[in-house]
Amino acid sequence: MAENEDRRVRKTKKLMTKALAELLMQKPLSAISVREVAELADINRGTFYLHYRDIYDMARRLQDEMLEKFDRIVKSHTSREGADELFPLLSELFSLLAENAELAGALVGRNGDAAFMDKLKNIVREKCLADAHIMLNIKSGGEFEYFYNYITSGCIGVCVAWLDGGMRETSAQMAALVERMILRGVQAVS
Amino acid sequence: MAENEDRRVRKTKKLMTKALAELLMQKPLSAISVREVAELADINRGTFYLHYRDIYDMARRLQDEMLEKFDRIVKSHTSREGADELFPLLSELFSLLAENAELAGALVGRNGDAAFMDKLKNIVREKCLADAHIMLNIKSGGEFEYFYNYITSGCIGVCVAWLDGGMRETSAQMAALVERMILRGVQAVS
DNA sequence: TTGTTTAATCAACACTTGTCAATATTTATA
DNA sequence: TATAAATATTGACAAGTGTTGATTAAACAA
Numbered sequence: 121m122a123e124n125e126d127r128r129v130r131k132t133k134k135l136m137t138k139a140l141a142e143l144l145m146q147k148p149l150s151a152i153s154v155r156e157v158a159e160l161a162d163i164n165r166g167t168f169y170l171h172y173r174d175i176y177d178m179a180r181r182l183q184d185e186m187l188e189k190f191d192r193i194v195k196s197h198t199s200r201e202g203a204d205e206l207f208p209l210l211s212e213l214f215s216l217l218a219e220n221a222e223l224a225g226a227l228v229g230r231n232g233d234a235a236f237m238d239k240l241k242n243i244v245r246e247k248c249l250a251d252a253h254i255m256l257n258i259k260s261g262g263e264f265e266y267f268y269n270y271i272t273s274g275c276i277g278v279c280v281a282w283l284d285g286g287m288r289e290t291s292a293q294m295a296a297l298v299e300r301m302i303l304r305g306v307q308a309v310s
Numbered sequence: 311m312a313e314n315e316d317r318r319v320r321k322t323k324k325l326m327t328k329a330l331a332e333l334l335m336q337k338p339l340s341a342i343s344v345r346e347v348a349e350l351a352d353i354n355r356g357t358f359y360l361h362y363r364d365i366y367d368m369a370r371r372l373q374d375e376m377l378e379k380f381d382r383i384v385k386s387h388t389s390r391e392g393a394d395e396l397f398p399l400l401s402e403l404f405s406l407l408a409e410n411a412e413l414a415g416a417l418v419g420r421n422g423d424a425a426f427m428d429k430l431k432n433i434v435r436e437k438c439l440a441d442a443h444i445m446l447n448i449k450s451g452g453e454f455e456y457f458y459n460y461i462t463s464g465c466i467g468v469c470v471a472w473l474d475g476g477m478r479e480t481s482a483q484m485a486a487l488v489e490r491m492i493l494r495g496v497q498a499v500s
Numbered sequence: 501t502t503g504t505t506t507a508a509t510c511a512a513c514a515c516t517t518g519t520c521a522a523t524a525t526t527t528a529t530a
Numbered sequence: 531t532a533t534a535a536a537t538a539t540t541g542a543c544a545a546g547t548g549t550t551g552a553t554t555a556a557a558c559a560a
Contacts, residue, residue, distance in 0.1 A: 164539050354509050
């Protein structure tokens with residue numbers, strides 16, 4: 121038991137997830153039927169109901185799994201003294217995205233769920249709130265809101281572009297790029 | 311045009327909302343069908359689709375409306391100098407609940423949506439974040455998280471109890487009660 | 501008040517949903 | 531390997547879904 125779940129379960133879920141991700145690239149969740157997912161995943165429709173209550177339930181649970189992974193990484197990079205280096209954190213996050221490129225792209229893309237992105241932003245917000253006074257010289261207060269919205273929305277935009285463009289850069293390259301943009305803005309490098 | 315919508319639309323939506331609220335008191339959203347709502351509201355099932363895409367769409371939009379009203383009230387009580395009196399704000403919020411007792415009770419009750427409550431909390435959180443240093447002597451930092459979670463969860467609990475118990479107290483009484491509990495704790499009054 | 505616009509109803513439709521019991525298959529493990 | 535346990539498949543079912551076009555009724559504006 122590699123993942124605490126029957127191999128068949130893992131396989132089935134992976135197939136269904138891939139199918140949902142593909143469909144989400146084409147149309148919103150409300151227009152996707154269980155039948156479509158099952159058909160595209162090439163599993164029996166009844167099998168779907170062995171794992172999820174309905175399409176919305178499936179989407180919500182996949183979102184939650186992603187959020188949890190995301191959160192775990194962010195939290196693991198909170199050193200006791202306050203802030204730590206940005207690069208290792210970003211690097212891990214981009215690796216997470218790369219490992220789940222299809223799903224992540226779908227959740228955050230054209231037909232993504234705004235509520236999901238809000239939750240993502242809030243995780244980053246917590247992190248910023250905790251580190252802002254050390255990591256960056258932001259005084260908090262009104263400025264902080266703009267600061268964190270800028271970073272989170274900007275990052276999501278960059279991630280979408282990266283996933284959309286076929287992930288030509290490595291996770292490390294992306295992490296370095298984003299770190300630089302956060303800390304120094306978008307001035308051209310020599 | 312009293313509300314910028316055809317009177318028939320207002321009537322239909324009110325009926326559907328009431329029906330959904332009643333059903334939500336009995337079972338979770340995922341177990342409620344469009345047919346049930348239409349039947350209980352005594353409208354044609356087709357009419358439902360004139361207004362909402364499906365059951366989830368309906369619930370989400372009702373939630374959003376409540377959140378917006380809630381937010382508007384909270385924001386309207388942010389004076390320029392920072393914090394203002396707690397009582398008038400609470401009073402308005404309890405009036406809002408009273409005006410929408412059925413729906414509010416359903417959204418926040420046994421079969422309520424955790425995500426909805428989270429959003430509610432976040433509105434209060436913003437408010438607290440803005441006023442904490444003046445309104446109360448909280449130093450921010452770690453304490454703040456506990457502080458605001460205590461207040462928000464506590465308030466939701468009180469509201470559920472109030473709506474559940476048939477709203478025997480007036481909005482003003484509830485506002486006064488909650489204000490006292492927030493500022494001075496739950497010591498008995500003479 | 502009258503004419504125009506908009507909303508609600510109704511019946512019908514092909515399709516999807518969620519569930520079931522029976523069965524077959526895969527997995528873990530003794 | 532043989533066995534028990536867990537998972538997936540199949541086919542079938544009643545119920546619910548979302549949409550349509552034709553019709554009726556209500557609301558609005560001049």
